[in-house]
Amino acid sequence: MAGQLLFKANGVGKTYGLNTVLRDIDMEIYSGEVIGLIGENGAGKSTLMKLIAGVTKPSMGSMELQGQPYSVNSILEANKHGIGMVFQEQSLVANLTISQNIYLGREKKYATLGFVNWAKMNADAKKALERIGIDLDVTKKVRDIDFAMRQMVEIAKVLDVVTETANGHAIILLDEPTTVLSDDEIKALFEQVRKMKEAGNAVIFISHRLDEVLEITDRIYVFKDGEETGVFPTEGADTNILYERMVGRVATGEFYIENRQTVATDEVVLQVKDLSVFGAFNHVSFDLHKGEVLGLCGVEGSGKEDVCAVLIGDVEPTSGKVIIGGKERTFKNPYQARHAGILSVPKERRDEGMIGILSIENNIVISHMEALQNGFILSGKKTEGIANEWVKKAGVKCVGIKQHINQLSGGNAQKVIFARALESNCPVLILNHPTRGVDVGSKEEIYTLIREMTEAGNSIIVIGDTLDECIGLSSRIIVLKDGLVTAEFDCPVGNKPTQMDIVQTMM
Amino acid sequence: MNNKWEASMETLSVGEQFAEKVKDNAKKDRIRRMMPIILLVVMTAIGAITQKNFFSARNLVNILYQMSIPLVISVSLMFVLLLGSIDLSIEGVMGFAGSFTAFLVQNRTNSNNFGIFGILIVLVICTCVGALTGFIHTKGRIASFITTYAVGQVMTGVAVLVYNSTPIAVTEPAFVTISQGRLFGIPYLTLMSFAIFAIGAIILNFTAFGRAVYAIGDNETAAASTGINVTLTKIKVFALSALMASAAGILMCIRLKLGQSSIGLNQMFPVVTAIVLGGGSLYGGKGGALSAFVGVLVYTELTNWLTLMGVDTYLRGVIQGVIIIVAVTLTIERTRKTISK
Structure with missing residues (x-):
């Protein structure tokens, strides 16, 4: 020196x-x-x-x-x-x-x-x-x-x-x-x-x-x-x-409940073909199979977030196709995406996910309200029933379903948002940093929910909070670097790629 | 410095301190939410103590009558303000609705006699105008106060064009019956207004649409991410707002048996103020049917009381302004970081 x-x-x-x-x-x-x-x-x-x-x-x-x-x-x-x-x-x-x-x-x-x-x-x-x-x-x-x-x-x-x-x-x-x-x-x-x-x-x-x-x-x-x-x-x-x-060190497979990782079926639920957004990512293609967890990896600015933004209707693509349910679709807003069967759990929970003024109950049913109406009037019986069921199933710690969601801790609020995603009946769920700012106990419960989703036949695209998490949860991983897909990894249980393998294609 | 916490700082962990703070905020929030009710009690008490006529049956009916039109307008505004938007076209739409109603029912100027259908036509037209306003606001991404101000101007102008600058006097007998009729001593017009308000409250509290309005007003990004159709919901709100404004205009026309654009004049801002008094927020997400009702009631009591006291009109403006600032200071929630614009 x-x-x-x-x-x-x-x-x-x-x-x-x-x-x-x-x-x-x-x-x-x-x-x-x-x-x-x-x-x-x-x-x-x-x-x-x-x-x-x-x-x-x-x-x-x-x-x-x-x-x-x-x-x-x-x-x-x-x-x-x-x-x-x-x-x-x-x-x-x-x-x-x-x-x-x-x-x-x-x-x-x-x-x-x-x-x-x-x-x-x-x-x-x-x-x-x-x-x-x-x-x-x-x-x-x-x-x-x-x-x-x-x-x-x-x-x-x-x-x-x-x-x-x-x-x-x-x-x-x-x-x-x-x-x-x-x-x-x-x-x-x-x-x-x-x-x-x-x-x-x-x-x-x-x-x-x-x-x-x-x-x-x-x-x-x-x-x-x-x-x-x-x-x-x-x-x-x-x-x-x-x-x-x-x-650094690697968490055990047990932590991510890998024994419940599903084997993807051949049925393709979502196809992305040569998708590009000018200035964000180019020529991204992949198939999402029924019941699988597909991980998107890359550093910030690699384009992974933008791919998700297109799929949930926040951004319109410059070129390329998104095919879901056998039909080619372009979503102008998240409402259209939800109707086509894609819903997201957003990254910034407080800014994008939670509706603080509404109760836990309303936050759970909000993506599914059409089905819960008797005529014009929202059925309180149905919404309460659903909310109670989810609070129990997801282990949300709260005073009751009428409690405002912004009084919950990060982990519990996230469970409520997961319950909403599951309740929406959308077959494709996009989880953007699903465990960001969540304590270890809640993480485990959220991983369990993810496993349950895929067991029920949902397909998931996940952007992990850490690389380790992404590998642990996913059955397949796509890596983006500077807006291009640089690698694809199969992640079967017991034979997962190491973080080193993936980082080398990321940076 | 806030030294309230200092004493317990050493004994509690940071986590426990945080929990304390959350509890304290919840308590303050509860008090703030009670403020409008307290305000109502205080206002009523002042009225009762200073004016022995304040609690007379006649004056109570009078208060209900005076608050009926603002109550209908408050339905418009409670939805629009919940979104964090504003509808400045309410006065114009009211003026148009009143004028066009007078034009269509039996009157002294022309030979039209559409009766109830005339009223339905006005309601339909105004609802369409509201939907168009919402469409321009959302699709054109033009701020609501610009869009609605412009539409309000158009509607005021059209209103005057309808009656060709001489207001139309209504001769429809049903209007006379309704405006003079009473049930248990309460005017029909008052009952109709309360019924309209009740319908608005039900839509807001018990439908998916109402829930979506709250969600968008609190956090539009989050609401969109849940797959709510934000654009359509907003268009519906502006359509509903215009529908309610036109209902208010028609009620005014029935009351005055005259159709002119000025019936909407100075009708909107008092109601905006009333809703804020009742605990609503101009930034959206806060408020609702109860705050609108309490706000309008307090505001009307205040006006009524000042009249009973025989306060001079101009002085009344001064007093009213001061009282409103004091009252709003008590009811609104403030943020620490930004001063409201």
Whole structure:
């Protein structure tokens, strides 16, 4: 390590409520180096970044900056210490100009008697951009420039903020900066990263693309389930070991109730032929058989979510066919998809799945109300009967079926949403992160429900919360990478592919 | 700083603290939901104490009569507001319905005499207009307040065109009978309004459609993901809203025996305010038949009381405005992060 020690984390961790998302992280950052952070979604990379950047505070452990204890309450305070983060979700204000954005919150130094000297600010903004090799009209509004440029402006802003205070010893955090950039733009970004590094700054770089991490970084930290599973110098890094450390230990087949995994029948219930959505995924084809669980794997942005969005009617495909019940269909909305027999359990339970104001009972029957009416009037007897049956069967812990769903814990609310999916009588169910934010006990009950669904002849497409889960549940897996299908695996009980097999086709 | 929790912080685990907070929120929520009823009791008490005539049979019937048209309009609004939308065309549709009814039944201006069929024609036309409004709003993805404002303008204009700028006087004998008739001392018009409101309440609380309206208003994304037909439900709501507005217009026409566009004037916003007083939300998902009823009742009592007190018209506006702000402050739920727009 050439430079001096800039930053040190000692046993840092973070808990939200009872949920530990990061534990016991040790990290050292030296000046003039680029550090890569890799790991699956939810491994804790972004959480660690947020702790360092002052977005949230650690629940345990301590941090040091240049030998001094480091504890900040806000991004601004972190900036004053020379630490700045370029956010995954961009933090620019679209209806302000580029220069106004770069100096947002710091206008004071350009103001006399409250009047801002725009010309001076613009000139400085131009210089800030030139420093990273960008020539832009800084009086343009941010909404008028493309995403790649916004990313550059964001970087220029952060760089300007931190260099103002930490001359040559800034720490810049880049959280997946390349996802929206083209190859040329990535090259230009890397050029800038190298320049920052040569000037003695440190850069932390998060990416899903291992090749990028190997290209730009000096050292790599690997994360898995909120824990640090290894630190490697990039030079001579063994990709196999990196993969292995990312996937970590494997849960037993028992956990996923593999003994009840069904063998798919030959009957095809859903056919996807050469399906494409412009800018999301191309030429995806597969058959879904009666009674099987088909897993879709891929990193974020690989297109797996978009495939599901087409199947449930959220997005219309650019080309290709979806054939269900022997008929070619295009769904304009989820209502049409449900009538054709496809229903989803959405990923963001609180935002997309639960209807908080309604009771457990109403949340269960809502996808099936037409059948429960006597004339116009909804039959309270029928809905109550169904709700009671499901609450018992799915083991929902609640006061009663009239309780509002938003008073339930994550796991119990999810069981209610599963009950709704099962009650809908749709033969094809799409489960998007079925166990996200659910405790271990509820997970097991949800896996049981999934097994029951397939035993009853339903077909399931699942996007797993973890790769391990996806392998454990599925009888077949399709892997997407950058919008294309890169591999297909059969996963019969006792002969399942390993996570390594799949990760290698994902990244 | 909120120091309410500080004492028990050391003794409870974070999980237990969270449970405490949930319990506390539920309690606050219960109190807030009781507020409209408390408001009603307080208003009634103030009325009874300050005006000995307030509780006279005559004044009670009077209050019921005064609240009848707002009650019909509140059916429109309780559905629309539950969606988180607004229907600014209510006043225009009312004006049109009244004017066109006068045009179709026996009147002094022309020789039309369609009787009850005239009323049915008006109801059908207005329902279609509402459905069209809903269609434009959903398919064109144009905000409801723009769409409905524009449709309201059109309907007001058409209303005036119908009677060619001289309002039509109705001579239909049935209108006279209905407007003067009473059952157990309560005017027919009041009874009809309450019946219409009851039907609206039943649709909202006991049909799949009503459940879908609540679901969409609370969380449209989630409602869509359950496979509810969001577009169709919204179109139905606007059709129903226009149907109810036209019913209100027809009742006004019966009451006044005159058809003119201005019968809708200033009828909508008081009812919106009343529903919010009753615990409804302009952002959708909250409210319902009870909050609409209590809100309209409180609002009417307030107006009635100010009249009984003999307060000057302009001063009455001032007092009414202040009381409404105080009352709404007590009943609405607030979010911590954003100030409402």
